[in-house]
Structures are given as C-alpha cells and as structure tokens.
Amino acid sequence: MISGEKSFVKAAKELLGNIGFLVxxxxxxxxxxKAAEQILGRLDNLLELCRSYDLEEIGSVVEGLIxxxxxxxxxxxxxxxxxxxxxxxxxxRLMSLVESAEKEGLETLKKPGLKExxxxxxxxxxxxxxxxxxxxxxxxxxxHTISAERKKFLRELLHKGGDVYEVSLQTAGPGAxxxxxxxxxxxxxxxxxxxxxxxxxxxxxxxxxxxxxNPFISLNFIVVTDKSAQEIEEAxxxxxxxxxxxxxxxxxxxxxxxxxxLESENGPASISAGGDKVNEVLDLIIFxxxxxxxxAETPEERRARGDMVINVLQKVAEYMxxxxxxxxxxxxxxxxxxxxxxxxxxxxxxxxxGEEKPFKKEQVNFTKPPVIEKxxxxxxxxxxxxxxxxxxxxxxxxxxxxQAKVDELMNLVGELIVVNNxxxxxIRKVEMKYGLSEITRELKERQVxxxxxxxxxxxxxxSLRLLPVRYIFDRFPRMVREISRKLNKKVRLVTEGxxxxxxxxxxxxxxxxxxxxxxxxxxxGIEEPKERLKAGKPEEGTLILRAQRIGDKVVxxxxxxGRGIDPDVIRAKAVEKGFISAEEAxxxxxxxxxxxxxxxxxxxxxxxxxxxxxxxxxxxxxxxxRKLGGNVRVVSRVGIGTSVFMELPVTMxxxxxxxxxxxxxxxxxxxxxxxxxxxxxxxxxxRMKGREVVVLRQEVMPLLRLREFMGLQSDKDKGYENEEYPxxxxxxxxxxxxxxxxxxxxxxxxxxxxxxxSATCFLGAAILGDGNxxxxxxxxELAGGV
Amino acid sequence: xxxxxxxxxxxxxxxxFHGSILRNAGFEVEEAANGYEALEKYFKNRFDxxxxxxxxxxxxxxxxxxxxxxxxxxxxxxxxVISTESGENDYLEAFRAGANLYLEKPVDPIYLQLSAxxxxxxx
Numbered sequence: 001m002i003s004g005e006k007s008f009v010k011a012a013k014e015l016l017g018n019i020g021f022l023v024x025x026x027x028x029x030x031x032x033x034k035a036a037e038q039i040l041g042r043l044d045n046l047l048e049l050c051r052s053y054d055l056e057e058i059g060s061v062v063e064g065l066i067x068x069x070x071x072x073x074x075x076x077x078x079x080x081x082x083x084x085x086x087x088x089x090x091x092x093r094l095m096s097l098v099e100s101a102e103k104e105g106l107e108t109l110k111k112p113g114l115k116e117x118x119x120x121x122x123x124x125x126x127x128x129x130x131x132x133x134x135x136x137x138x139x140x141x142x143x144h145t146i147s148a149e150r151k152k153f154l155r156e157l158l159h160k161g162g163d164v165y166e167v168s169l170q171t172a173g174p175g176a177x178x179x180x181x182x183x184x185x186x187x188x189x190x191x192x193x194x195x196x197x198x199x200x201x202x203x204x205x206x207x208x209x210x211x212x213x214n215p216f217i218s219l220n221f222i223v224v225t226d227k228s229a230q231e232i233e234e235a236x237x238x239x240x241x242x243x244x245x246x247x248x249x250x251x252x253x254x255x256x257x258x259x260x261x262l263e264s265e266n267g268p269a270s271i272s273a274g275g276d277k278v279n280e281v282l283d284l285i286i287f288x289x290x291x292x293x294x295x296a297e298t299p300e301e302r303r304a305r306g307d308m309v310i311n312v313l314q315k316v317a318e319y320m321x322x323x324x325x326x327x328x329x330x331x332x333x334x335x336x337x338x339x340x341x342x343x344x345x346x347x348x349x350x351x352x353x354g355e356e357k358p359f360k361k362e363q364v365n366f367t368k369p370p371v372i373e374k375x376x377x378x379x380x381x382x383x384x385x386x387x388x389x390x391x392x393x394x395x396x397x398x399x400x401x402x403q404a405k406v407d408e409l410m411n412l413v414g415e416l417i418v419v420n421n422x423x424x425x426x427i428r429k430v431e432m433k434y435g436l437s438e439i440t441r442e443l444k445e446r447q448v449x450x451x452x453x454x455x456x457x458x459x460x461x462x463s464l465r466l467l468p469v470r471y472i473f474d475r476f477p478r479m480v481r482e483i484s485r486k487l488n489k490k491v492r493l494v495t496e497g498x499x500x501x502x503x504x505x506x507x508x509x510x511x512x513x514x515x516x517x518x519x520x521x522x523x524x525g526i527e528e529p530k531e532r533l534k535a536g537k538p539e540e541g542t543l544i545l546r547a548q549r550i551g552d553k554v555v556x557x558x559x560x561x562g563r564g565i566d567p568d569v570i571r572a573k574a575v576e577k578g579f580i581s582a583e584e585a586x587x588x589x590x591x592x593x594x595x596x597x598x599x600x601x602x603x604x605x606x607x608x609x610x611x612x613x614x615x616x617x618x619x620x621x622x623x624x625x626r627k628l629g630g631n632v633r634v635v636s637r638v639g640i641g642t643s644v645f646m647e648l649p650v651t652m653x654x655x656x657x658x659x660x661x662x663x664x665x666x667x668x669x670x671x672x673x674x675x676x677x678x679x680x681x682x683x684x685x686x687r688m689k690g691r692e693v694v695v696l697r698q699e700v701m702p703l704l705r706l707r708e709f710m711g712l713q714s715d716k717d718k719g720y721e722n723e724e725y726p727x728x729x730x731x732x733x734x735x736x737x738x739x740x741x742x743x744x745x746x747x748x749x750x751x752x753x754x755x756x757x758s759a760t761c762f763l764g765a766a767i768l769g770d771g772n773x774x775x776x777x778x779x780x781e782l783a784g785g786v
Numbered sequence: 787x788x789x790x791x792x793x794x795x796x797x798x799x800x801x802x803f804h805g806s807i808l809r810n811a812g813f814e815v816e817e818a819a820n821g822y823e824a825l826e827k828y829f830k831n832r833f834d835x836x837x838x839x840x841x842x843x844x845x846x847x848x849x850x851x852x853x854x855x856x857x858x859x860x861x862x863x864x865x866x867v868i869s870t871e872s873g874e875n876d877y878l879e880a881f882r883a884g885a886n887l888y889l890e891k892p893v894d895p896i897y898l899q900l901s902a903x904x905x906x907x908x909x
Binding site: 277278280281282284285288289291292294295297307308311312314315316317318319320321325 | 862864877878881882885886887888894896897900901903904905906907908909
C-alpha cells in the first residue's frame with residue numbers, strides 16, 4: 001500500500017472509531033445536541049478526506065449520513081432505536097470498508113457495493129423526513145395562542161363539518177426565495193377554510209447561523225376542508241412546482257379534539273398534550289423557587305423570600321386545583337398533601353420549618369410590614385444561616401491531579417507507616433534492653449499517635465483513588481444492546497449502586513471480566529423470547545448489574561433471570577472431560593459442582609457461539625479478580641437465573657515485585673528496591689572480615705543467603721565451585737542469594753495481621769493470581785540483617 | 787376581574803408579542819418601555835404579575851426588580867424575567883435581584899401562559 005493510502009486509512013479509522021457511542025448519545029435528550037455536533041464534525045472531516053482521495057462513492061455515502069445527522073440535530077426529539085440501529089450499521093459498514101481497504105488498497109472503496117449503502121441511506125433519509133416530522137404537530141400549541149375571535153371562527157367552521165388538517169410548510173436555503181407563500185395560502189383557501197396561520201420558530205436557525213441570503217420559511221396552517229390530506233398535499237405541490245425544494249406535511253387533526261380544546265374553559269391543564277407542559281412548567285417554577293429562596297443574601301431577606309415563595313406556591317396550588325382559592329396552603333399541607341409533588345411539599349416544609357422555634361434577637365431590628373413580620377418573627381435566623389452554609393458547602397471544589405502523583409503519595413505514606421512500625425519495635429527493644437520505662441512510655445504514646453495519623457493519611461490517600469462504579473457500568477448498556485440484538489434476545493439492563501466507590505485500578509480492571517460475564521449471561525443464561533414465554537417468564541429478560549459496599553469489600557453482582565446453570569450438566573461435563581471421577585461427581589453438592597466452572601478449560605456451552613465462545617473461561621475471570629485481591633462466586637438456580645458475585649477490596653495499591661524461591665517457598669521483593677539480578681559463581685564469593693562478600697564489577701558487596709536469613713537449611717556448602725547462584729542486588733548494596741528467580745508480578749501488598757506485625761522482616765503478604773499466598777520481604781531489614 | 791400584568795420591555799414588538807400571548811391567556815395587559823415608566827405605572831396601579839426584560843436602556847431590568855422588591859408598601863407581586871442569557875450566573879443574578887421565575891428567550895408561548903397563570907393562581 002502506498003503511504004498516502006495508509007494515511008487515508010489511518011485518518012478515516014480515527015474519524016470513524018467510537019462514533020457509535022456518539023450515535024447512541026443521540027438517544028439521550030441531554031447529550032443529543034453535543035453528540036450530533038461531534039458526529040457532524042467528524043463526518044465533515046471524513047467527507048473532505050474522501051474528496052481529497054477522489055473517493056466519490058464513499059464521499060456521497062458520508063454526505064448522506066451528514067444530511068441524516070443534520071435532520072436529527074434539527075429536531076427537538078431524540079432519535080429512536082430504529083434510526084440509531086441504522087446509523088450504527090452504516091458506520092460499521094464504513095469502518096469495515098476502510099479496514100478492507102487497509103489490506104487490499106483504496107481501489108476496494110470504488111467497487112459498486114457502496115451504491116447500495118448509499119441508496120439505503122437516502123431511503124432512510126426520505127423515510128426520516130416523515131418519521132421525524134410526525135411528532136412535530138403543533139396544533140394544540142397553536143390553538144392556545146389563537147385569539148378569541150379566531151377560536152370562535154374555528155368553532156363555527158367545525159360545526160359546519162369538515163376535516164381539520166395541520167399543514168406545515170418548511171423550506172430553507174436559496175430555494176425559499178422562489179416559493180410564493182401567498183400563492184400557497186390562496187390555494188389552501190380554495191380548497192377549504194384556513195382557520196389559522198402561525199410561524200413556527202422552533203426550527204429557526206440560531207442567530208449565529210442565520211444567513212440573510214438563505215431565507216427560512218416555516219409556517220403552520222390549520223385548514224378545515226372536505227378534501228383528503230393527499231389532495232391538499234398535491235395542491236400545494238402543484239402551486240409551488242414539483243421541483244421546488246420545500247417540505248410539506250399534511251397531518252389530519254381529530255376534530256373532536258380541537259372542539260374539546262376550544263370549548264374547554266380550563267385551558268391547557270385539561271388536555272393531554274398541554275398536561276405535559278403543565279408539569280414541566282410546574283417543575284420549573286418549583287425548582288426556581290428553591291433557587292430564589294437560596295439566593296437570599298441576608299437572614300432578613302431570606303425570611304422575606306420565604307414568604308414570597310409561600311405566596312407563589314399558594315397561587316400555584318390554586319392554579320393546580322390542589323386547594324381552593326384563599327385556602328391556607330400551610331393548613332392544607334398539614335391536612336393532606338399526598339397528591340402534591342414531593343418537591344413542592346418539601347419546599348414548603350423547609351420554609352415553615354423554623355416556625356415552632358422561638359425567634360429572639362433579630363426581632364428588634366426587624367422592621368418589615370406587618371404581613372411579613374407575622375410569619376417571619378417566629379423563624380429562627382440561626383437555622384436559616386446554617387442551611388445557607390450547608391447549601392454553599394455542597395459545591396465541591398475539585399482539583400485535577402496526575403495519577404502518578406497520587407500513587408507516589410500513596411507510596412510515601414506506605415513508607416511512613418513502615419518506618420513507624422519499625423519505631424515501635426525499636427521502642428520495645430530500648431525498653432527491654434535499658435528498662436527506661438518512663439521515657440519509653442512517652443515515646444510509645446507519640447508513636448501510637450504517629451501511627452494513627454499515618455493510618456488516617458493512608459485512608460485519605462486511598463479515598464483519592466476511588467471512583468464510582470458508574471464509570472464502567474455506563475459502558476454496558478451499549479454492549480448489552482449490541483449483544484442482545486445479535487442474538488435476537490430481549491434484554492432489559494438494570495443497574496444499581498452505580499455510586500459505590502471503588503479503587504480506580506479495580507474499576508478499570510473489572511471491565512473485561514464483567515463484559516465476559518454479561519456476554520455469558522445473555523448468550524447462555526437468558527432464553528430466546530419464545531422459550532421465555534413458554535416458561536411463563538416475561539418475554540424480556542432482565543440483567544441486573546449491582547454494586548454494594550459490604551464492610552471493607554465491594555460486591556459487584558451480575559444477575560440474570562435466565563435458565564440458570566444445571567449442576568447435573570456440570571457434573572456430567574466434568575466427568576466427561578476427566579476433571580473428576582463419577583463417584584466424586586455423585587458425592588458433590590450443587591454449589592461445589594458450580595465451582596467446577598472455574599476449572600481451566602471448562603465450558604458448559606453446547607456449541608461455541610460467536611460471542612462468548614472465545615476461549616476465555618470462568619477461570620480467567622477468577623484469575624483476574626484474584627489478582628485484584630478479590631474472589632468470584634456463582635450462585636444459580638435452574639429455571640430462575642444465575643448470579644455471579646465478584647467480591648473486591650475497596651482499595652488496592654499494586655506494587656511490582658520480584659518473585660523468588662527459597663527451598664520451594666516463594667518470596668517477593670519489591671521491585672523498586674532491586675538494583676539488578678545476576679548469576680554468580682560460587683568462586684566469586686569471598687570472605688572479608690569474617691563476612692561473606694561478593695565482588696561484582698569491582699564493587700564489593702555484602703552477601704546474604706536468604707536461606708540462612710529465613711532460618712532454613714544453609715546452601716553454603718552444597719554448591720560446587722562452578723555452580724551459579726541467582727543473586728539479587730538490592731539498592732542498598734546488599735547482594736541476596738536465592739534459589740531461583742520466578743519473575744516480576746504486580747501484586748497488592750496487604751499488611752500482616754496484628755499478631756504478626758512485629759515480624760518487621762516482612763512488609764506484608766499478598767495473594768497471587770493462583771490463589772497462593774506470598775510473603776513480601778522488607779529490603780530494609782535484609783540490609784541490616786547480616 | 788381580569789388579572790393584570792405589566793410587561794416591561796424596550797422593544798415594542800416584544801411587548802406586543804408577549805402581550806398578545808398573555809391576553810389570550812385572559813390577562814389584562816399594560817406595557818412599559820423602560821424601568822422608570824414601569825415604576826411609575828407600578829406605583830399607581832395594582833398588578834398581579836410583572837414581566838421584565840433584562841437588557842433595557844435607562845434602567846437595567848434587575849435594577850427595576852430590586853427597586854420594586856425594596857418597596858414593602860404593596861403586596862407581593864410575582865416577577866417573571868425574560869432574558870436572552872442562559873448561563874447559571876444570569877439565573878442567580880436574576881434571583882438575587884428578586885425575580886421569581888426566569889424564562890429564556892425565545893419563550894414558548896404555552897410556557898409563558900402557564901407560568902403566568904400559575905404565578906397568579908388564575909385558571
């Protein structure tokens with residue numbers, strides 16, 4: 001491949017990579033605009049890229065997708081699953097094209113197959129035109145703004161009979177100049193009666209994007225006629241010219257609904273479309289009253305504002321029909337407020353909260369009109385102030401810190417604690433040797449204090465590394481969707497306890513095992529919709545991701561309500577594969593049988609599927625979780641479902657260690673204290689001043705035989721002259737002879753239990769991936785140990 | 787008796803627009819082109835609602851609200867601010883000045899009608 005082509009592939013891959021996430025974000029109302037903007041940005045670049053490489057075919061597909069995204073961006077509504085599925089597919093196709101171009105050259109991008117995608121894009125675009133347009137019927141909204149005479153006029157028209165249509169006419173760009181709106185209006189009057197015309201500013205471009213040379217028309221007509229929608233549409237096209245670049249949508253409006261709307265005296269609250277808005281406005285008002293109340297700068301103002309808010313809420317409640325006009329809101333709250341939104345009642349509660357408390361000091365300075373004073377005098381200024389402070393305190397200040405710095409801080413704290421532990425040992429030594437109990441007691445007190453501060457510091461730094469599990473939970477909805485779509489299963493994903501905090505390293509490392517468990521659950525656990533119905537379960541399976549803190553552990557659970565794992569099948573499989581004998585299987589309890597799942601190479605699936613048959617078994621999951629210092633358990637009931645529990649420590653500080661063996665026993669040495677690893681011959685060991693030393697590159701280093709240090713059988717005499725000793729040279733200059741190097745490993749060092757903490761030659765212990773425990777040597781102690 | 791609203795905006799078009807929306811909602815509408823005119827009308831008449839624009843010559847909308855809030859002589863009048871700004875600080879400033887509701891321009895007619903009705907308790 002030529003280098004130019006390579007850079008095309010690279011750039012295109014970058015632009016298309018992860019674009020699926022953005023497409024999914026289009027489904028979320030809050031993220032939609034931003035996502036659309038990002039997609040458009042990327043596609044624009046891609047289009048330019050295609051053009052500069054003369055890839056007209058792929059370029060026009062991209063162009064279509066740009067149009068599609070722009071349509072989506074224009075709408076108030078978020079896109080539906082059909083459309084996002086389609087877009088995801090389209091981007092996937094593009095990506096795979098680019099990938100194939102990487103292997104076979106850019107010529108592949110000029111093959112005809114593309115035309116078909118492009119057609120599909122445009123098909124969808126046409127379909128979209130209608131699809132997205134349907135919800136944009138504004139008749140209800142429009143009718144609210146209609147003047148009284150107009151309403152009367154419309155009512156009369158309706159009584160005469162005829163159908164009501166909303167005709168929306170839209171156009172943008174230079175073509176708009178050629179549209180004669182008057183002509184269209186006249187035509188509509190020929191067809192029937194035009195009851196109302198309104199400009200629809202909703203799709204109007206923002207002021208920054210407004211281009212005076214690109215006029216914009218967006219009009220809604222309400223037409224009463226006996227003609228059909230199609231006839232109206234045809235008439236408009238006839239008038240405007242079939243070539244013109246306009247968008248016409250004629251949607252029938254149910255006449256009874258219009259009548260009801262016109263005749264209802266109560267206004268929008270009584271109709272459904274308006275009802276949503278009532279709630280929106282209600283929420284807005286309540287929310288803003290909270291803000292209004294909180295922004296008071298002085299206690300005095302706060303009291304006055306509390307009154308104002310009560311006043312406003314009283315009116316709101318009157319409007320909503322919760323209370324009669326003039327009825328006391330506070331009385332009503334005490335009597336019955338169950339139908340009120342919680343926030344509404346809570347706000348009232350907060351404002352009147354202080355009423356029972358006597359008001360003292362400020363009363364003197366309080367010169368407010370009697371109405372306000374009457375209520376205000378009882379409100380304690382102090383509690384109000386307290387509230388004010390706490391509400392301000394809620395704004396958390398954040399500071400971005402490099403993770404490396406936090407890690408270093410953690411290490412330093414760790415060192416501090418180790419040094420402190422040594423101190424306690426020293427104090428005891430001094431006490432025993434010199435018996436200075438008076439001084440040592442004081443020292444001891446200080447040391448305990450230091451110890452506590454060290455521990456607190458450690459906890460604090462640990463907490464800096466915590467992240468909510470939301471961080472990974474948020475990534476699963478998309479995966480679950482994709483997997484279940486591929487398998488034609490219906491799955492509802494529920495997440496619980498997303499705010500549970502856990503070490504960042506654990507959170508990130510948890511993604512792969514969780515993904516695998518989820519795949520398993522959907523692939524093997526949750527049944528096909530038909531099968532579920534047959535079993536009397538809802539068609540849609542439920543997958544629950546739950547995180548919960550229990551003591552110093554976090555339990556992450558992946559639970560499905562699928563077919564469950566049959567322990568008998570597991571037993572049979574294990575016997576068949578030769579992991580256990582038939583007798584062993586027979587004597588095995590069900591939960592023991594489930595443990596068999598974790599044997600490497602065990603898989604219960606009948607056939608290997610594309611999704612979960614990738615050779616990653618439960619054993620790998622257990623290894624991963626164990627490396628994080630946790631454990632995995634499976635609980636399953638046939639026909640009811642399966643839960644996979646992962647128990648994890650809340651915090652984790654990983655350290656790289658060098659694993660060595662001494663007389664078959666494994667030990668770990670912190671890698672940061674290891675200067676080098678060499679092999680020396682027995683000949684290189686000399687004696688100097690009664691001590692063994694080794695000369696390495698003209699440097700004389702004291703030698704420590706780990707066997708001797710650990711009190712094991714010495715290897716001093718056993719070696720032949722030419723035998724090689726593996727030697728670890730520590731930063732302190734100490735050379736340590738071991739039996740064998742195993743290698744580097746990342747582990748979590750855990751402190752030894754209280755009873756063993758006096759064994760200062762160990763920094764702590766750690767659980768290895770295989771479940772075995774290893775002791776971590778303290779290099780400082782080794783240095784002084786000769 | 788119809789509820790009365792005072793619309794304060796330096797643009798006659800905007801006053802007309804908001805006025806027609808509120809008239810349709812059953813309000814009696816009075817207009818003022820600037821803060822001084824608004825204060826004058828406010829002290830002479832009884833209003834159930836104030837609709838205030840933010841950026842106006844002569845007197846800033848928030849200043850107008852502050853002055854009205856400092857007059858404890860009359861009953862409480864809910865104030866709706868209609869602004870082109872949408873930042874958090876703009877909201878907070880409006881509330882500090884004493885506004886009860888902050889709506890962004892361009893305002894949805896239904897929102898405006900509903901808000902006006904809810905703040906005055908009139909159906």
